[in-house]
Amino acid sequence: MFSYCADPDTLGTFRWFSCYLTNGVHWSFYLSFIKVLALLAVTAPVALSFGFAGAMAARSHFPPLSWLGKAYIAIVRGVPDIAFFLFFVIALDQGFEWIRHKVLCRDWTDPIRQGNDFLVCQAAKLPLGTAPEWVHETYGFFLAVITFSIVFGAFAANVLFGGMRAVPHAQLETAEAYGMNRRQTFWKILVPQMWVYALPGLSNLWMVLIKATPLLFLLGVEDIVYWARELGGTKTSKFTQYPHGDWRMWYFLFLLIFYLGMTRISELGLERLMRRLSHGQATSGGELLRKETTA
Template identity: 65%
Template sequence: MFAFCADPKTLEGAAWFACYLTSATHLAMYWSVLTVMLLLALAAPSALMFGFGGALMARSHIPPLAWVGKGYISMVRGVPDIVFFLFVPIAVDQGLEYLMHVTRCADWTEPVRRGADFVVCPQAKIPQSTAPAYVHDAYAFALALLAFALVFGAFAANTLKGAMEAVPRAQVETAEAYGMNRAQAFRRIILPQMWVYALPGLTNLWMILVKATPLLFLLGIQDIVYWARELGGSKTQVYAYPHPDWRVWYFLALLVFYLGLTWASERVFARVQNRLSVGQATAAGEALRKAGAA
């Protein structure tokens, strides 16, 4: 990074730390922070989308749709998260490669399943071995994002389903009495009011999602926890920047990072909760009315 970093063995004090903290491995760690933030930015709306769809299907009056929705919620919530985090990327990856194998290698005579191995023709590999490194990284990130969205979408579906049912039934019946059909009553009555009931559960789900980001390492992505362990471990003289075991300092930095992220999240969700509670017949809405009248 700096011109004076050419020979780390000649450095000491502030210059040594300046070069150490701007080395290539530390830059990779800083990029991993952006990876975590990008995952959160994409996984939250994706999980909400899966959750909304699952909640609508679970409440459907069409039995097959209701079975699918309730099955999705029950299956994901009843199985350890780590199982899905490991299963989904492998299943999706092998499923896509098998489809490509059948399409592109029709003359392939050898079996795809060979004991514990899954072997397809070279043309069916996703991505291709000749693809740039960033393509492989983007593909792994997309599979990880899908796993996070599916797992947390099931929890979001259960939260949203409860929020929809928390809206007073009398309001829906009144809307239907005025001539609204079921879809109109849902769009105009349930949908605008359900969020105030769903937000506490969604807030808690967001906090759990933040804490689950270190699971990226299980999916082959080098996240900030991986780099903290790798960089903090003791380094001998064979490394450019030898140092004793500094893992406590690296993990202390992670502690500050995650606490800062959750603190900011709580402030944002508190403002959203106050905004949604205005005019609502809830404890929060009543508190706001009393505060305004005082």
């Protein structure tokens, strides 16, 4: 990056580090932070909407829909995350390719499963074999978002389901007494009030989600933990201009600070959100706010 970096052996400590920390691999490392943040930014709302749909289905009055919602919550919550991540991504990918194969290559006669191999025609490959590497990486990222959303959506569904039931029944009865139908009661009375009950549970999920991002590497996305391990490992002078010993401890220390910083920022944000949601609610938090403003 800097002109004096051509021969790092001759540099002093400060300049050596300024070169070391700006070389190509380190940019990949910094980029992976953006990847993780992007994953969080995309996954959180998608998982929340999965959760909302799941909770709505679970409390539906139409039995098959209710069973579906409850089965989704029970199955995903019951299976270990790591098993889900290993199974789901391969299954999802093969599922997509199988569907495309059936649609795009109708005259294909060979079986798709040949021993251990999973074979679809070239046109059904996802992404296409000829696609550039960034398309493959984006596709992997997209699979990661879906998988994370399904897993965290199930937990969110359970939290929201509980939040919906925690809204005092008198509120709903009053709504009915005012002549609101079921739909109106749900959207105008229940949903605005349930968030305050669901938020503590949802904030836990958010924290777990932040810490679950290293699972990304299982899905083939190179995340911050992968790069910290790779960059911190011993490097001998034969293969790099910047040889060093086992520095993984320092890299992981940096990750620790990053994760703690994320946690702190999230706590502050969630606290503000809670305050906002409690406003005007018939809960102890809402009561406290009312007293503050009237006093």
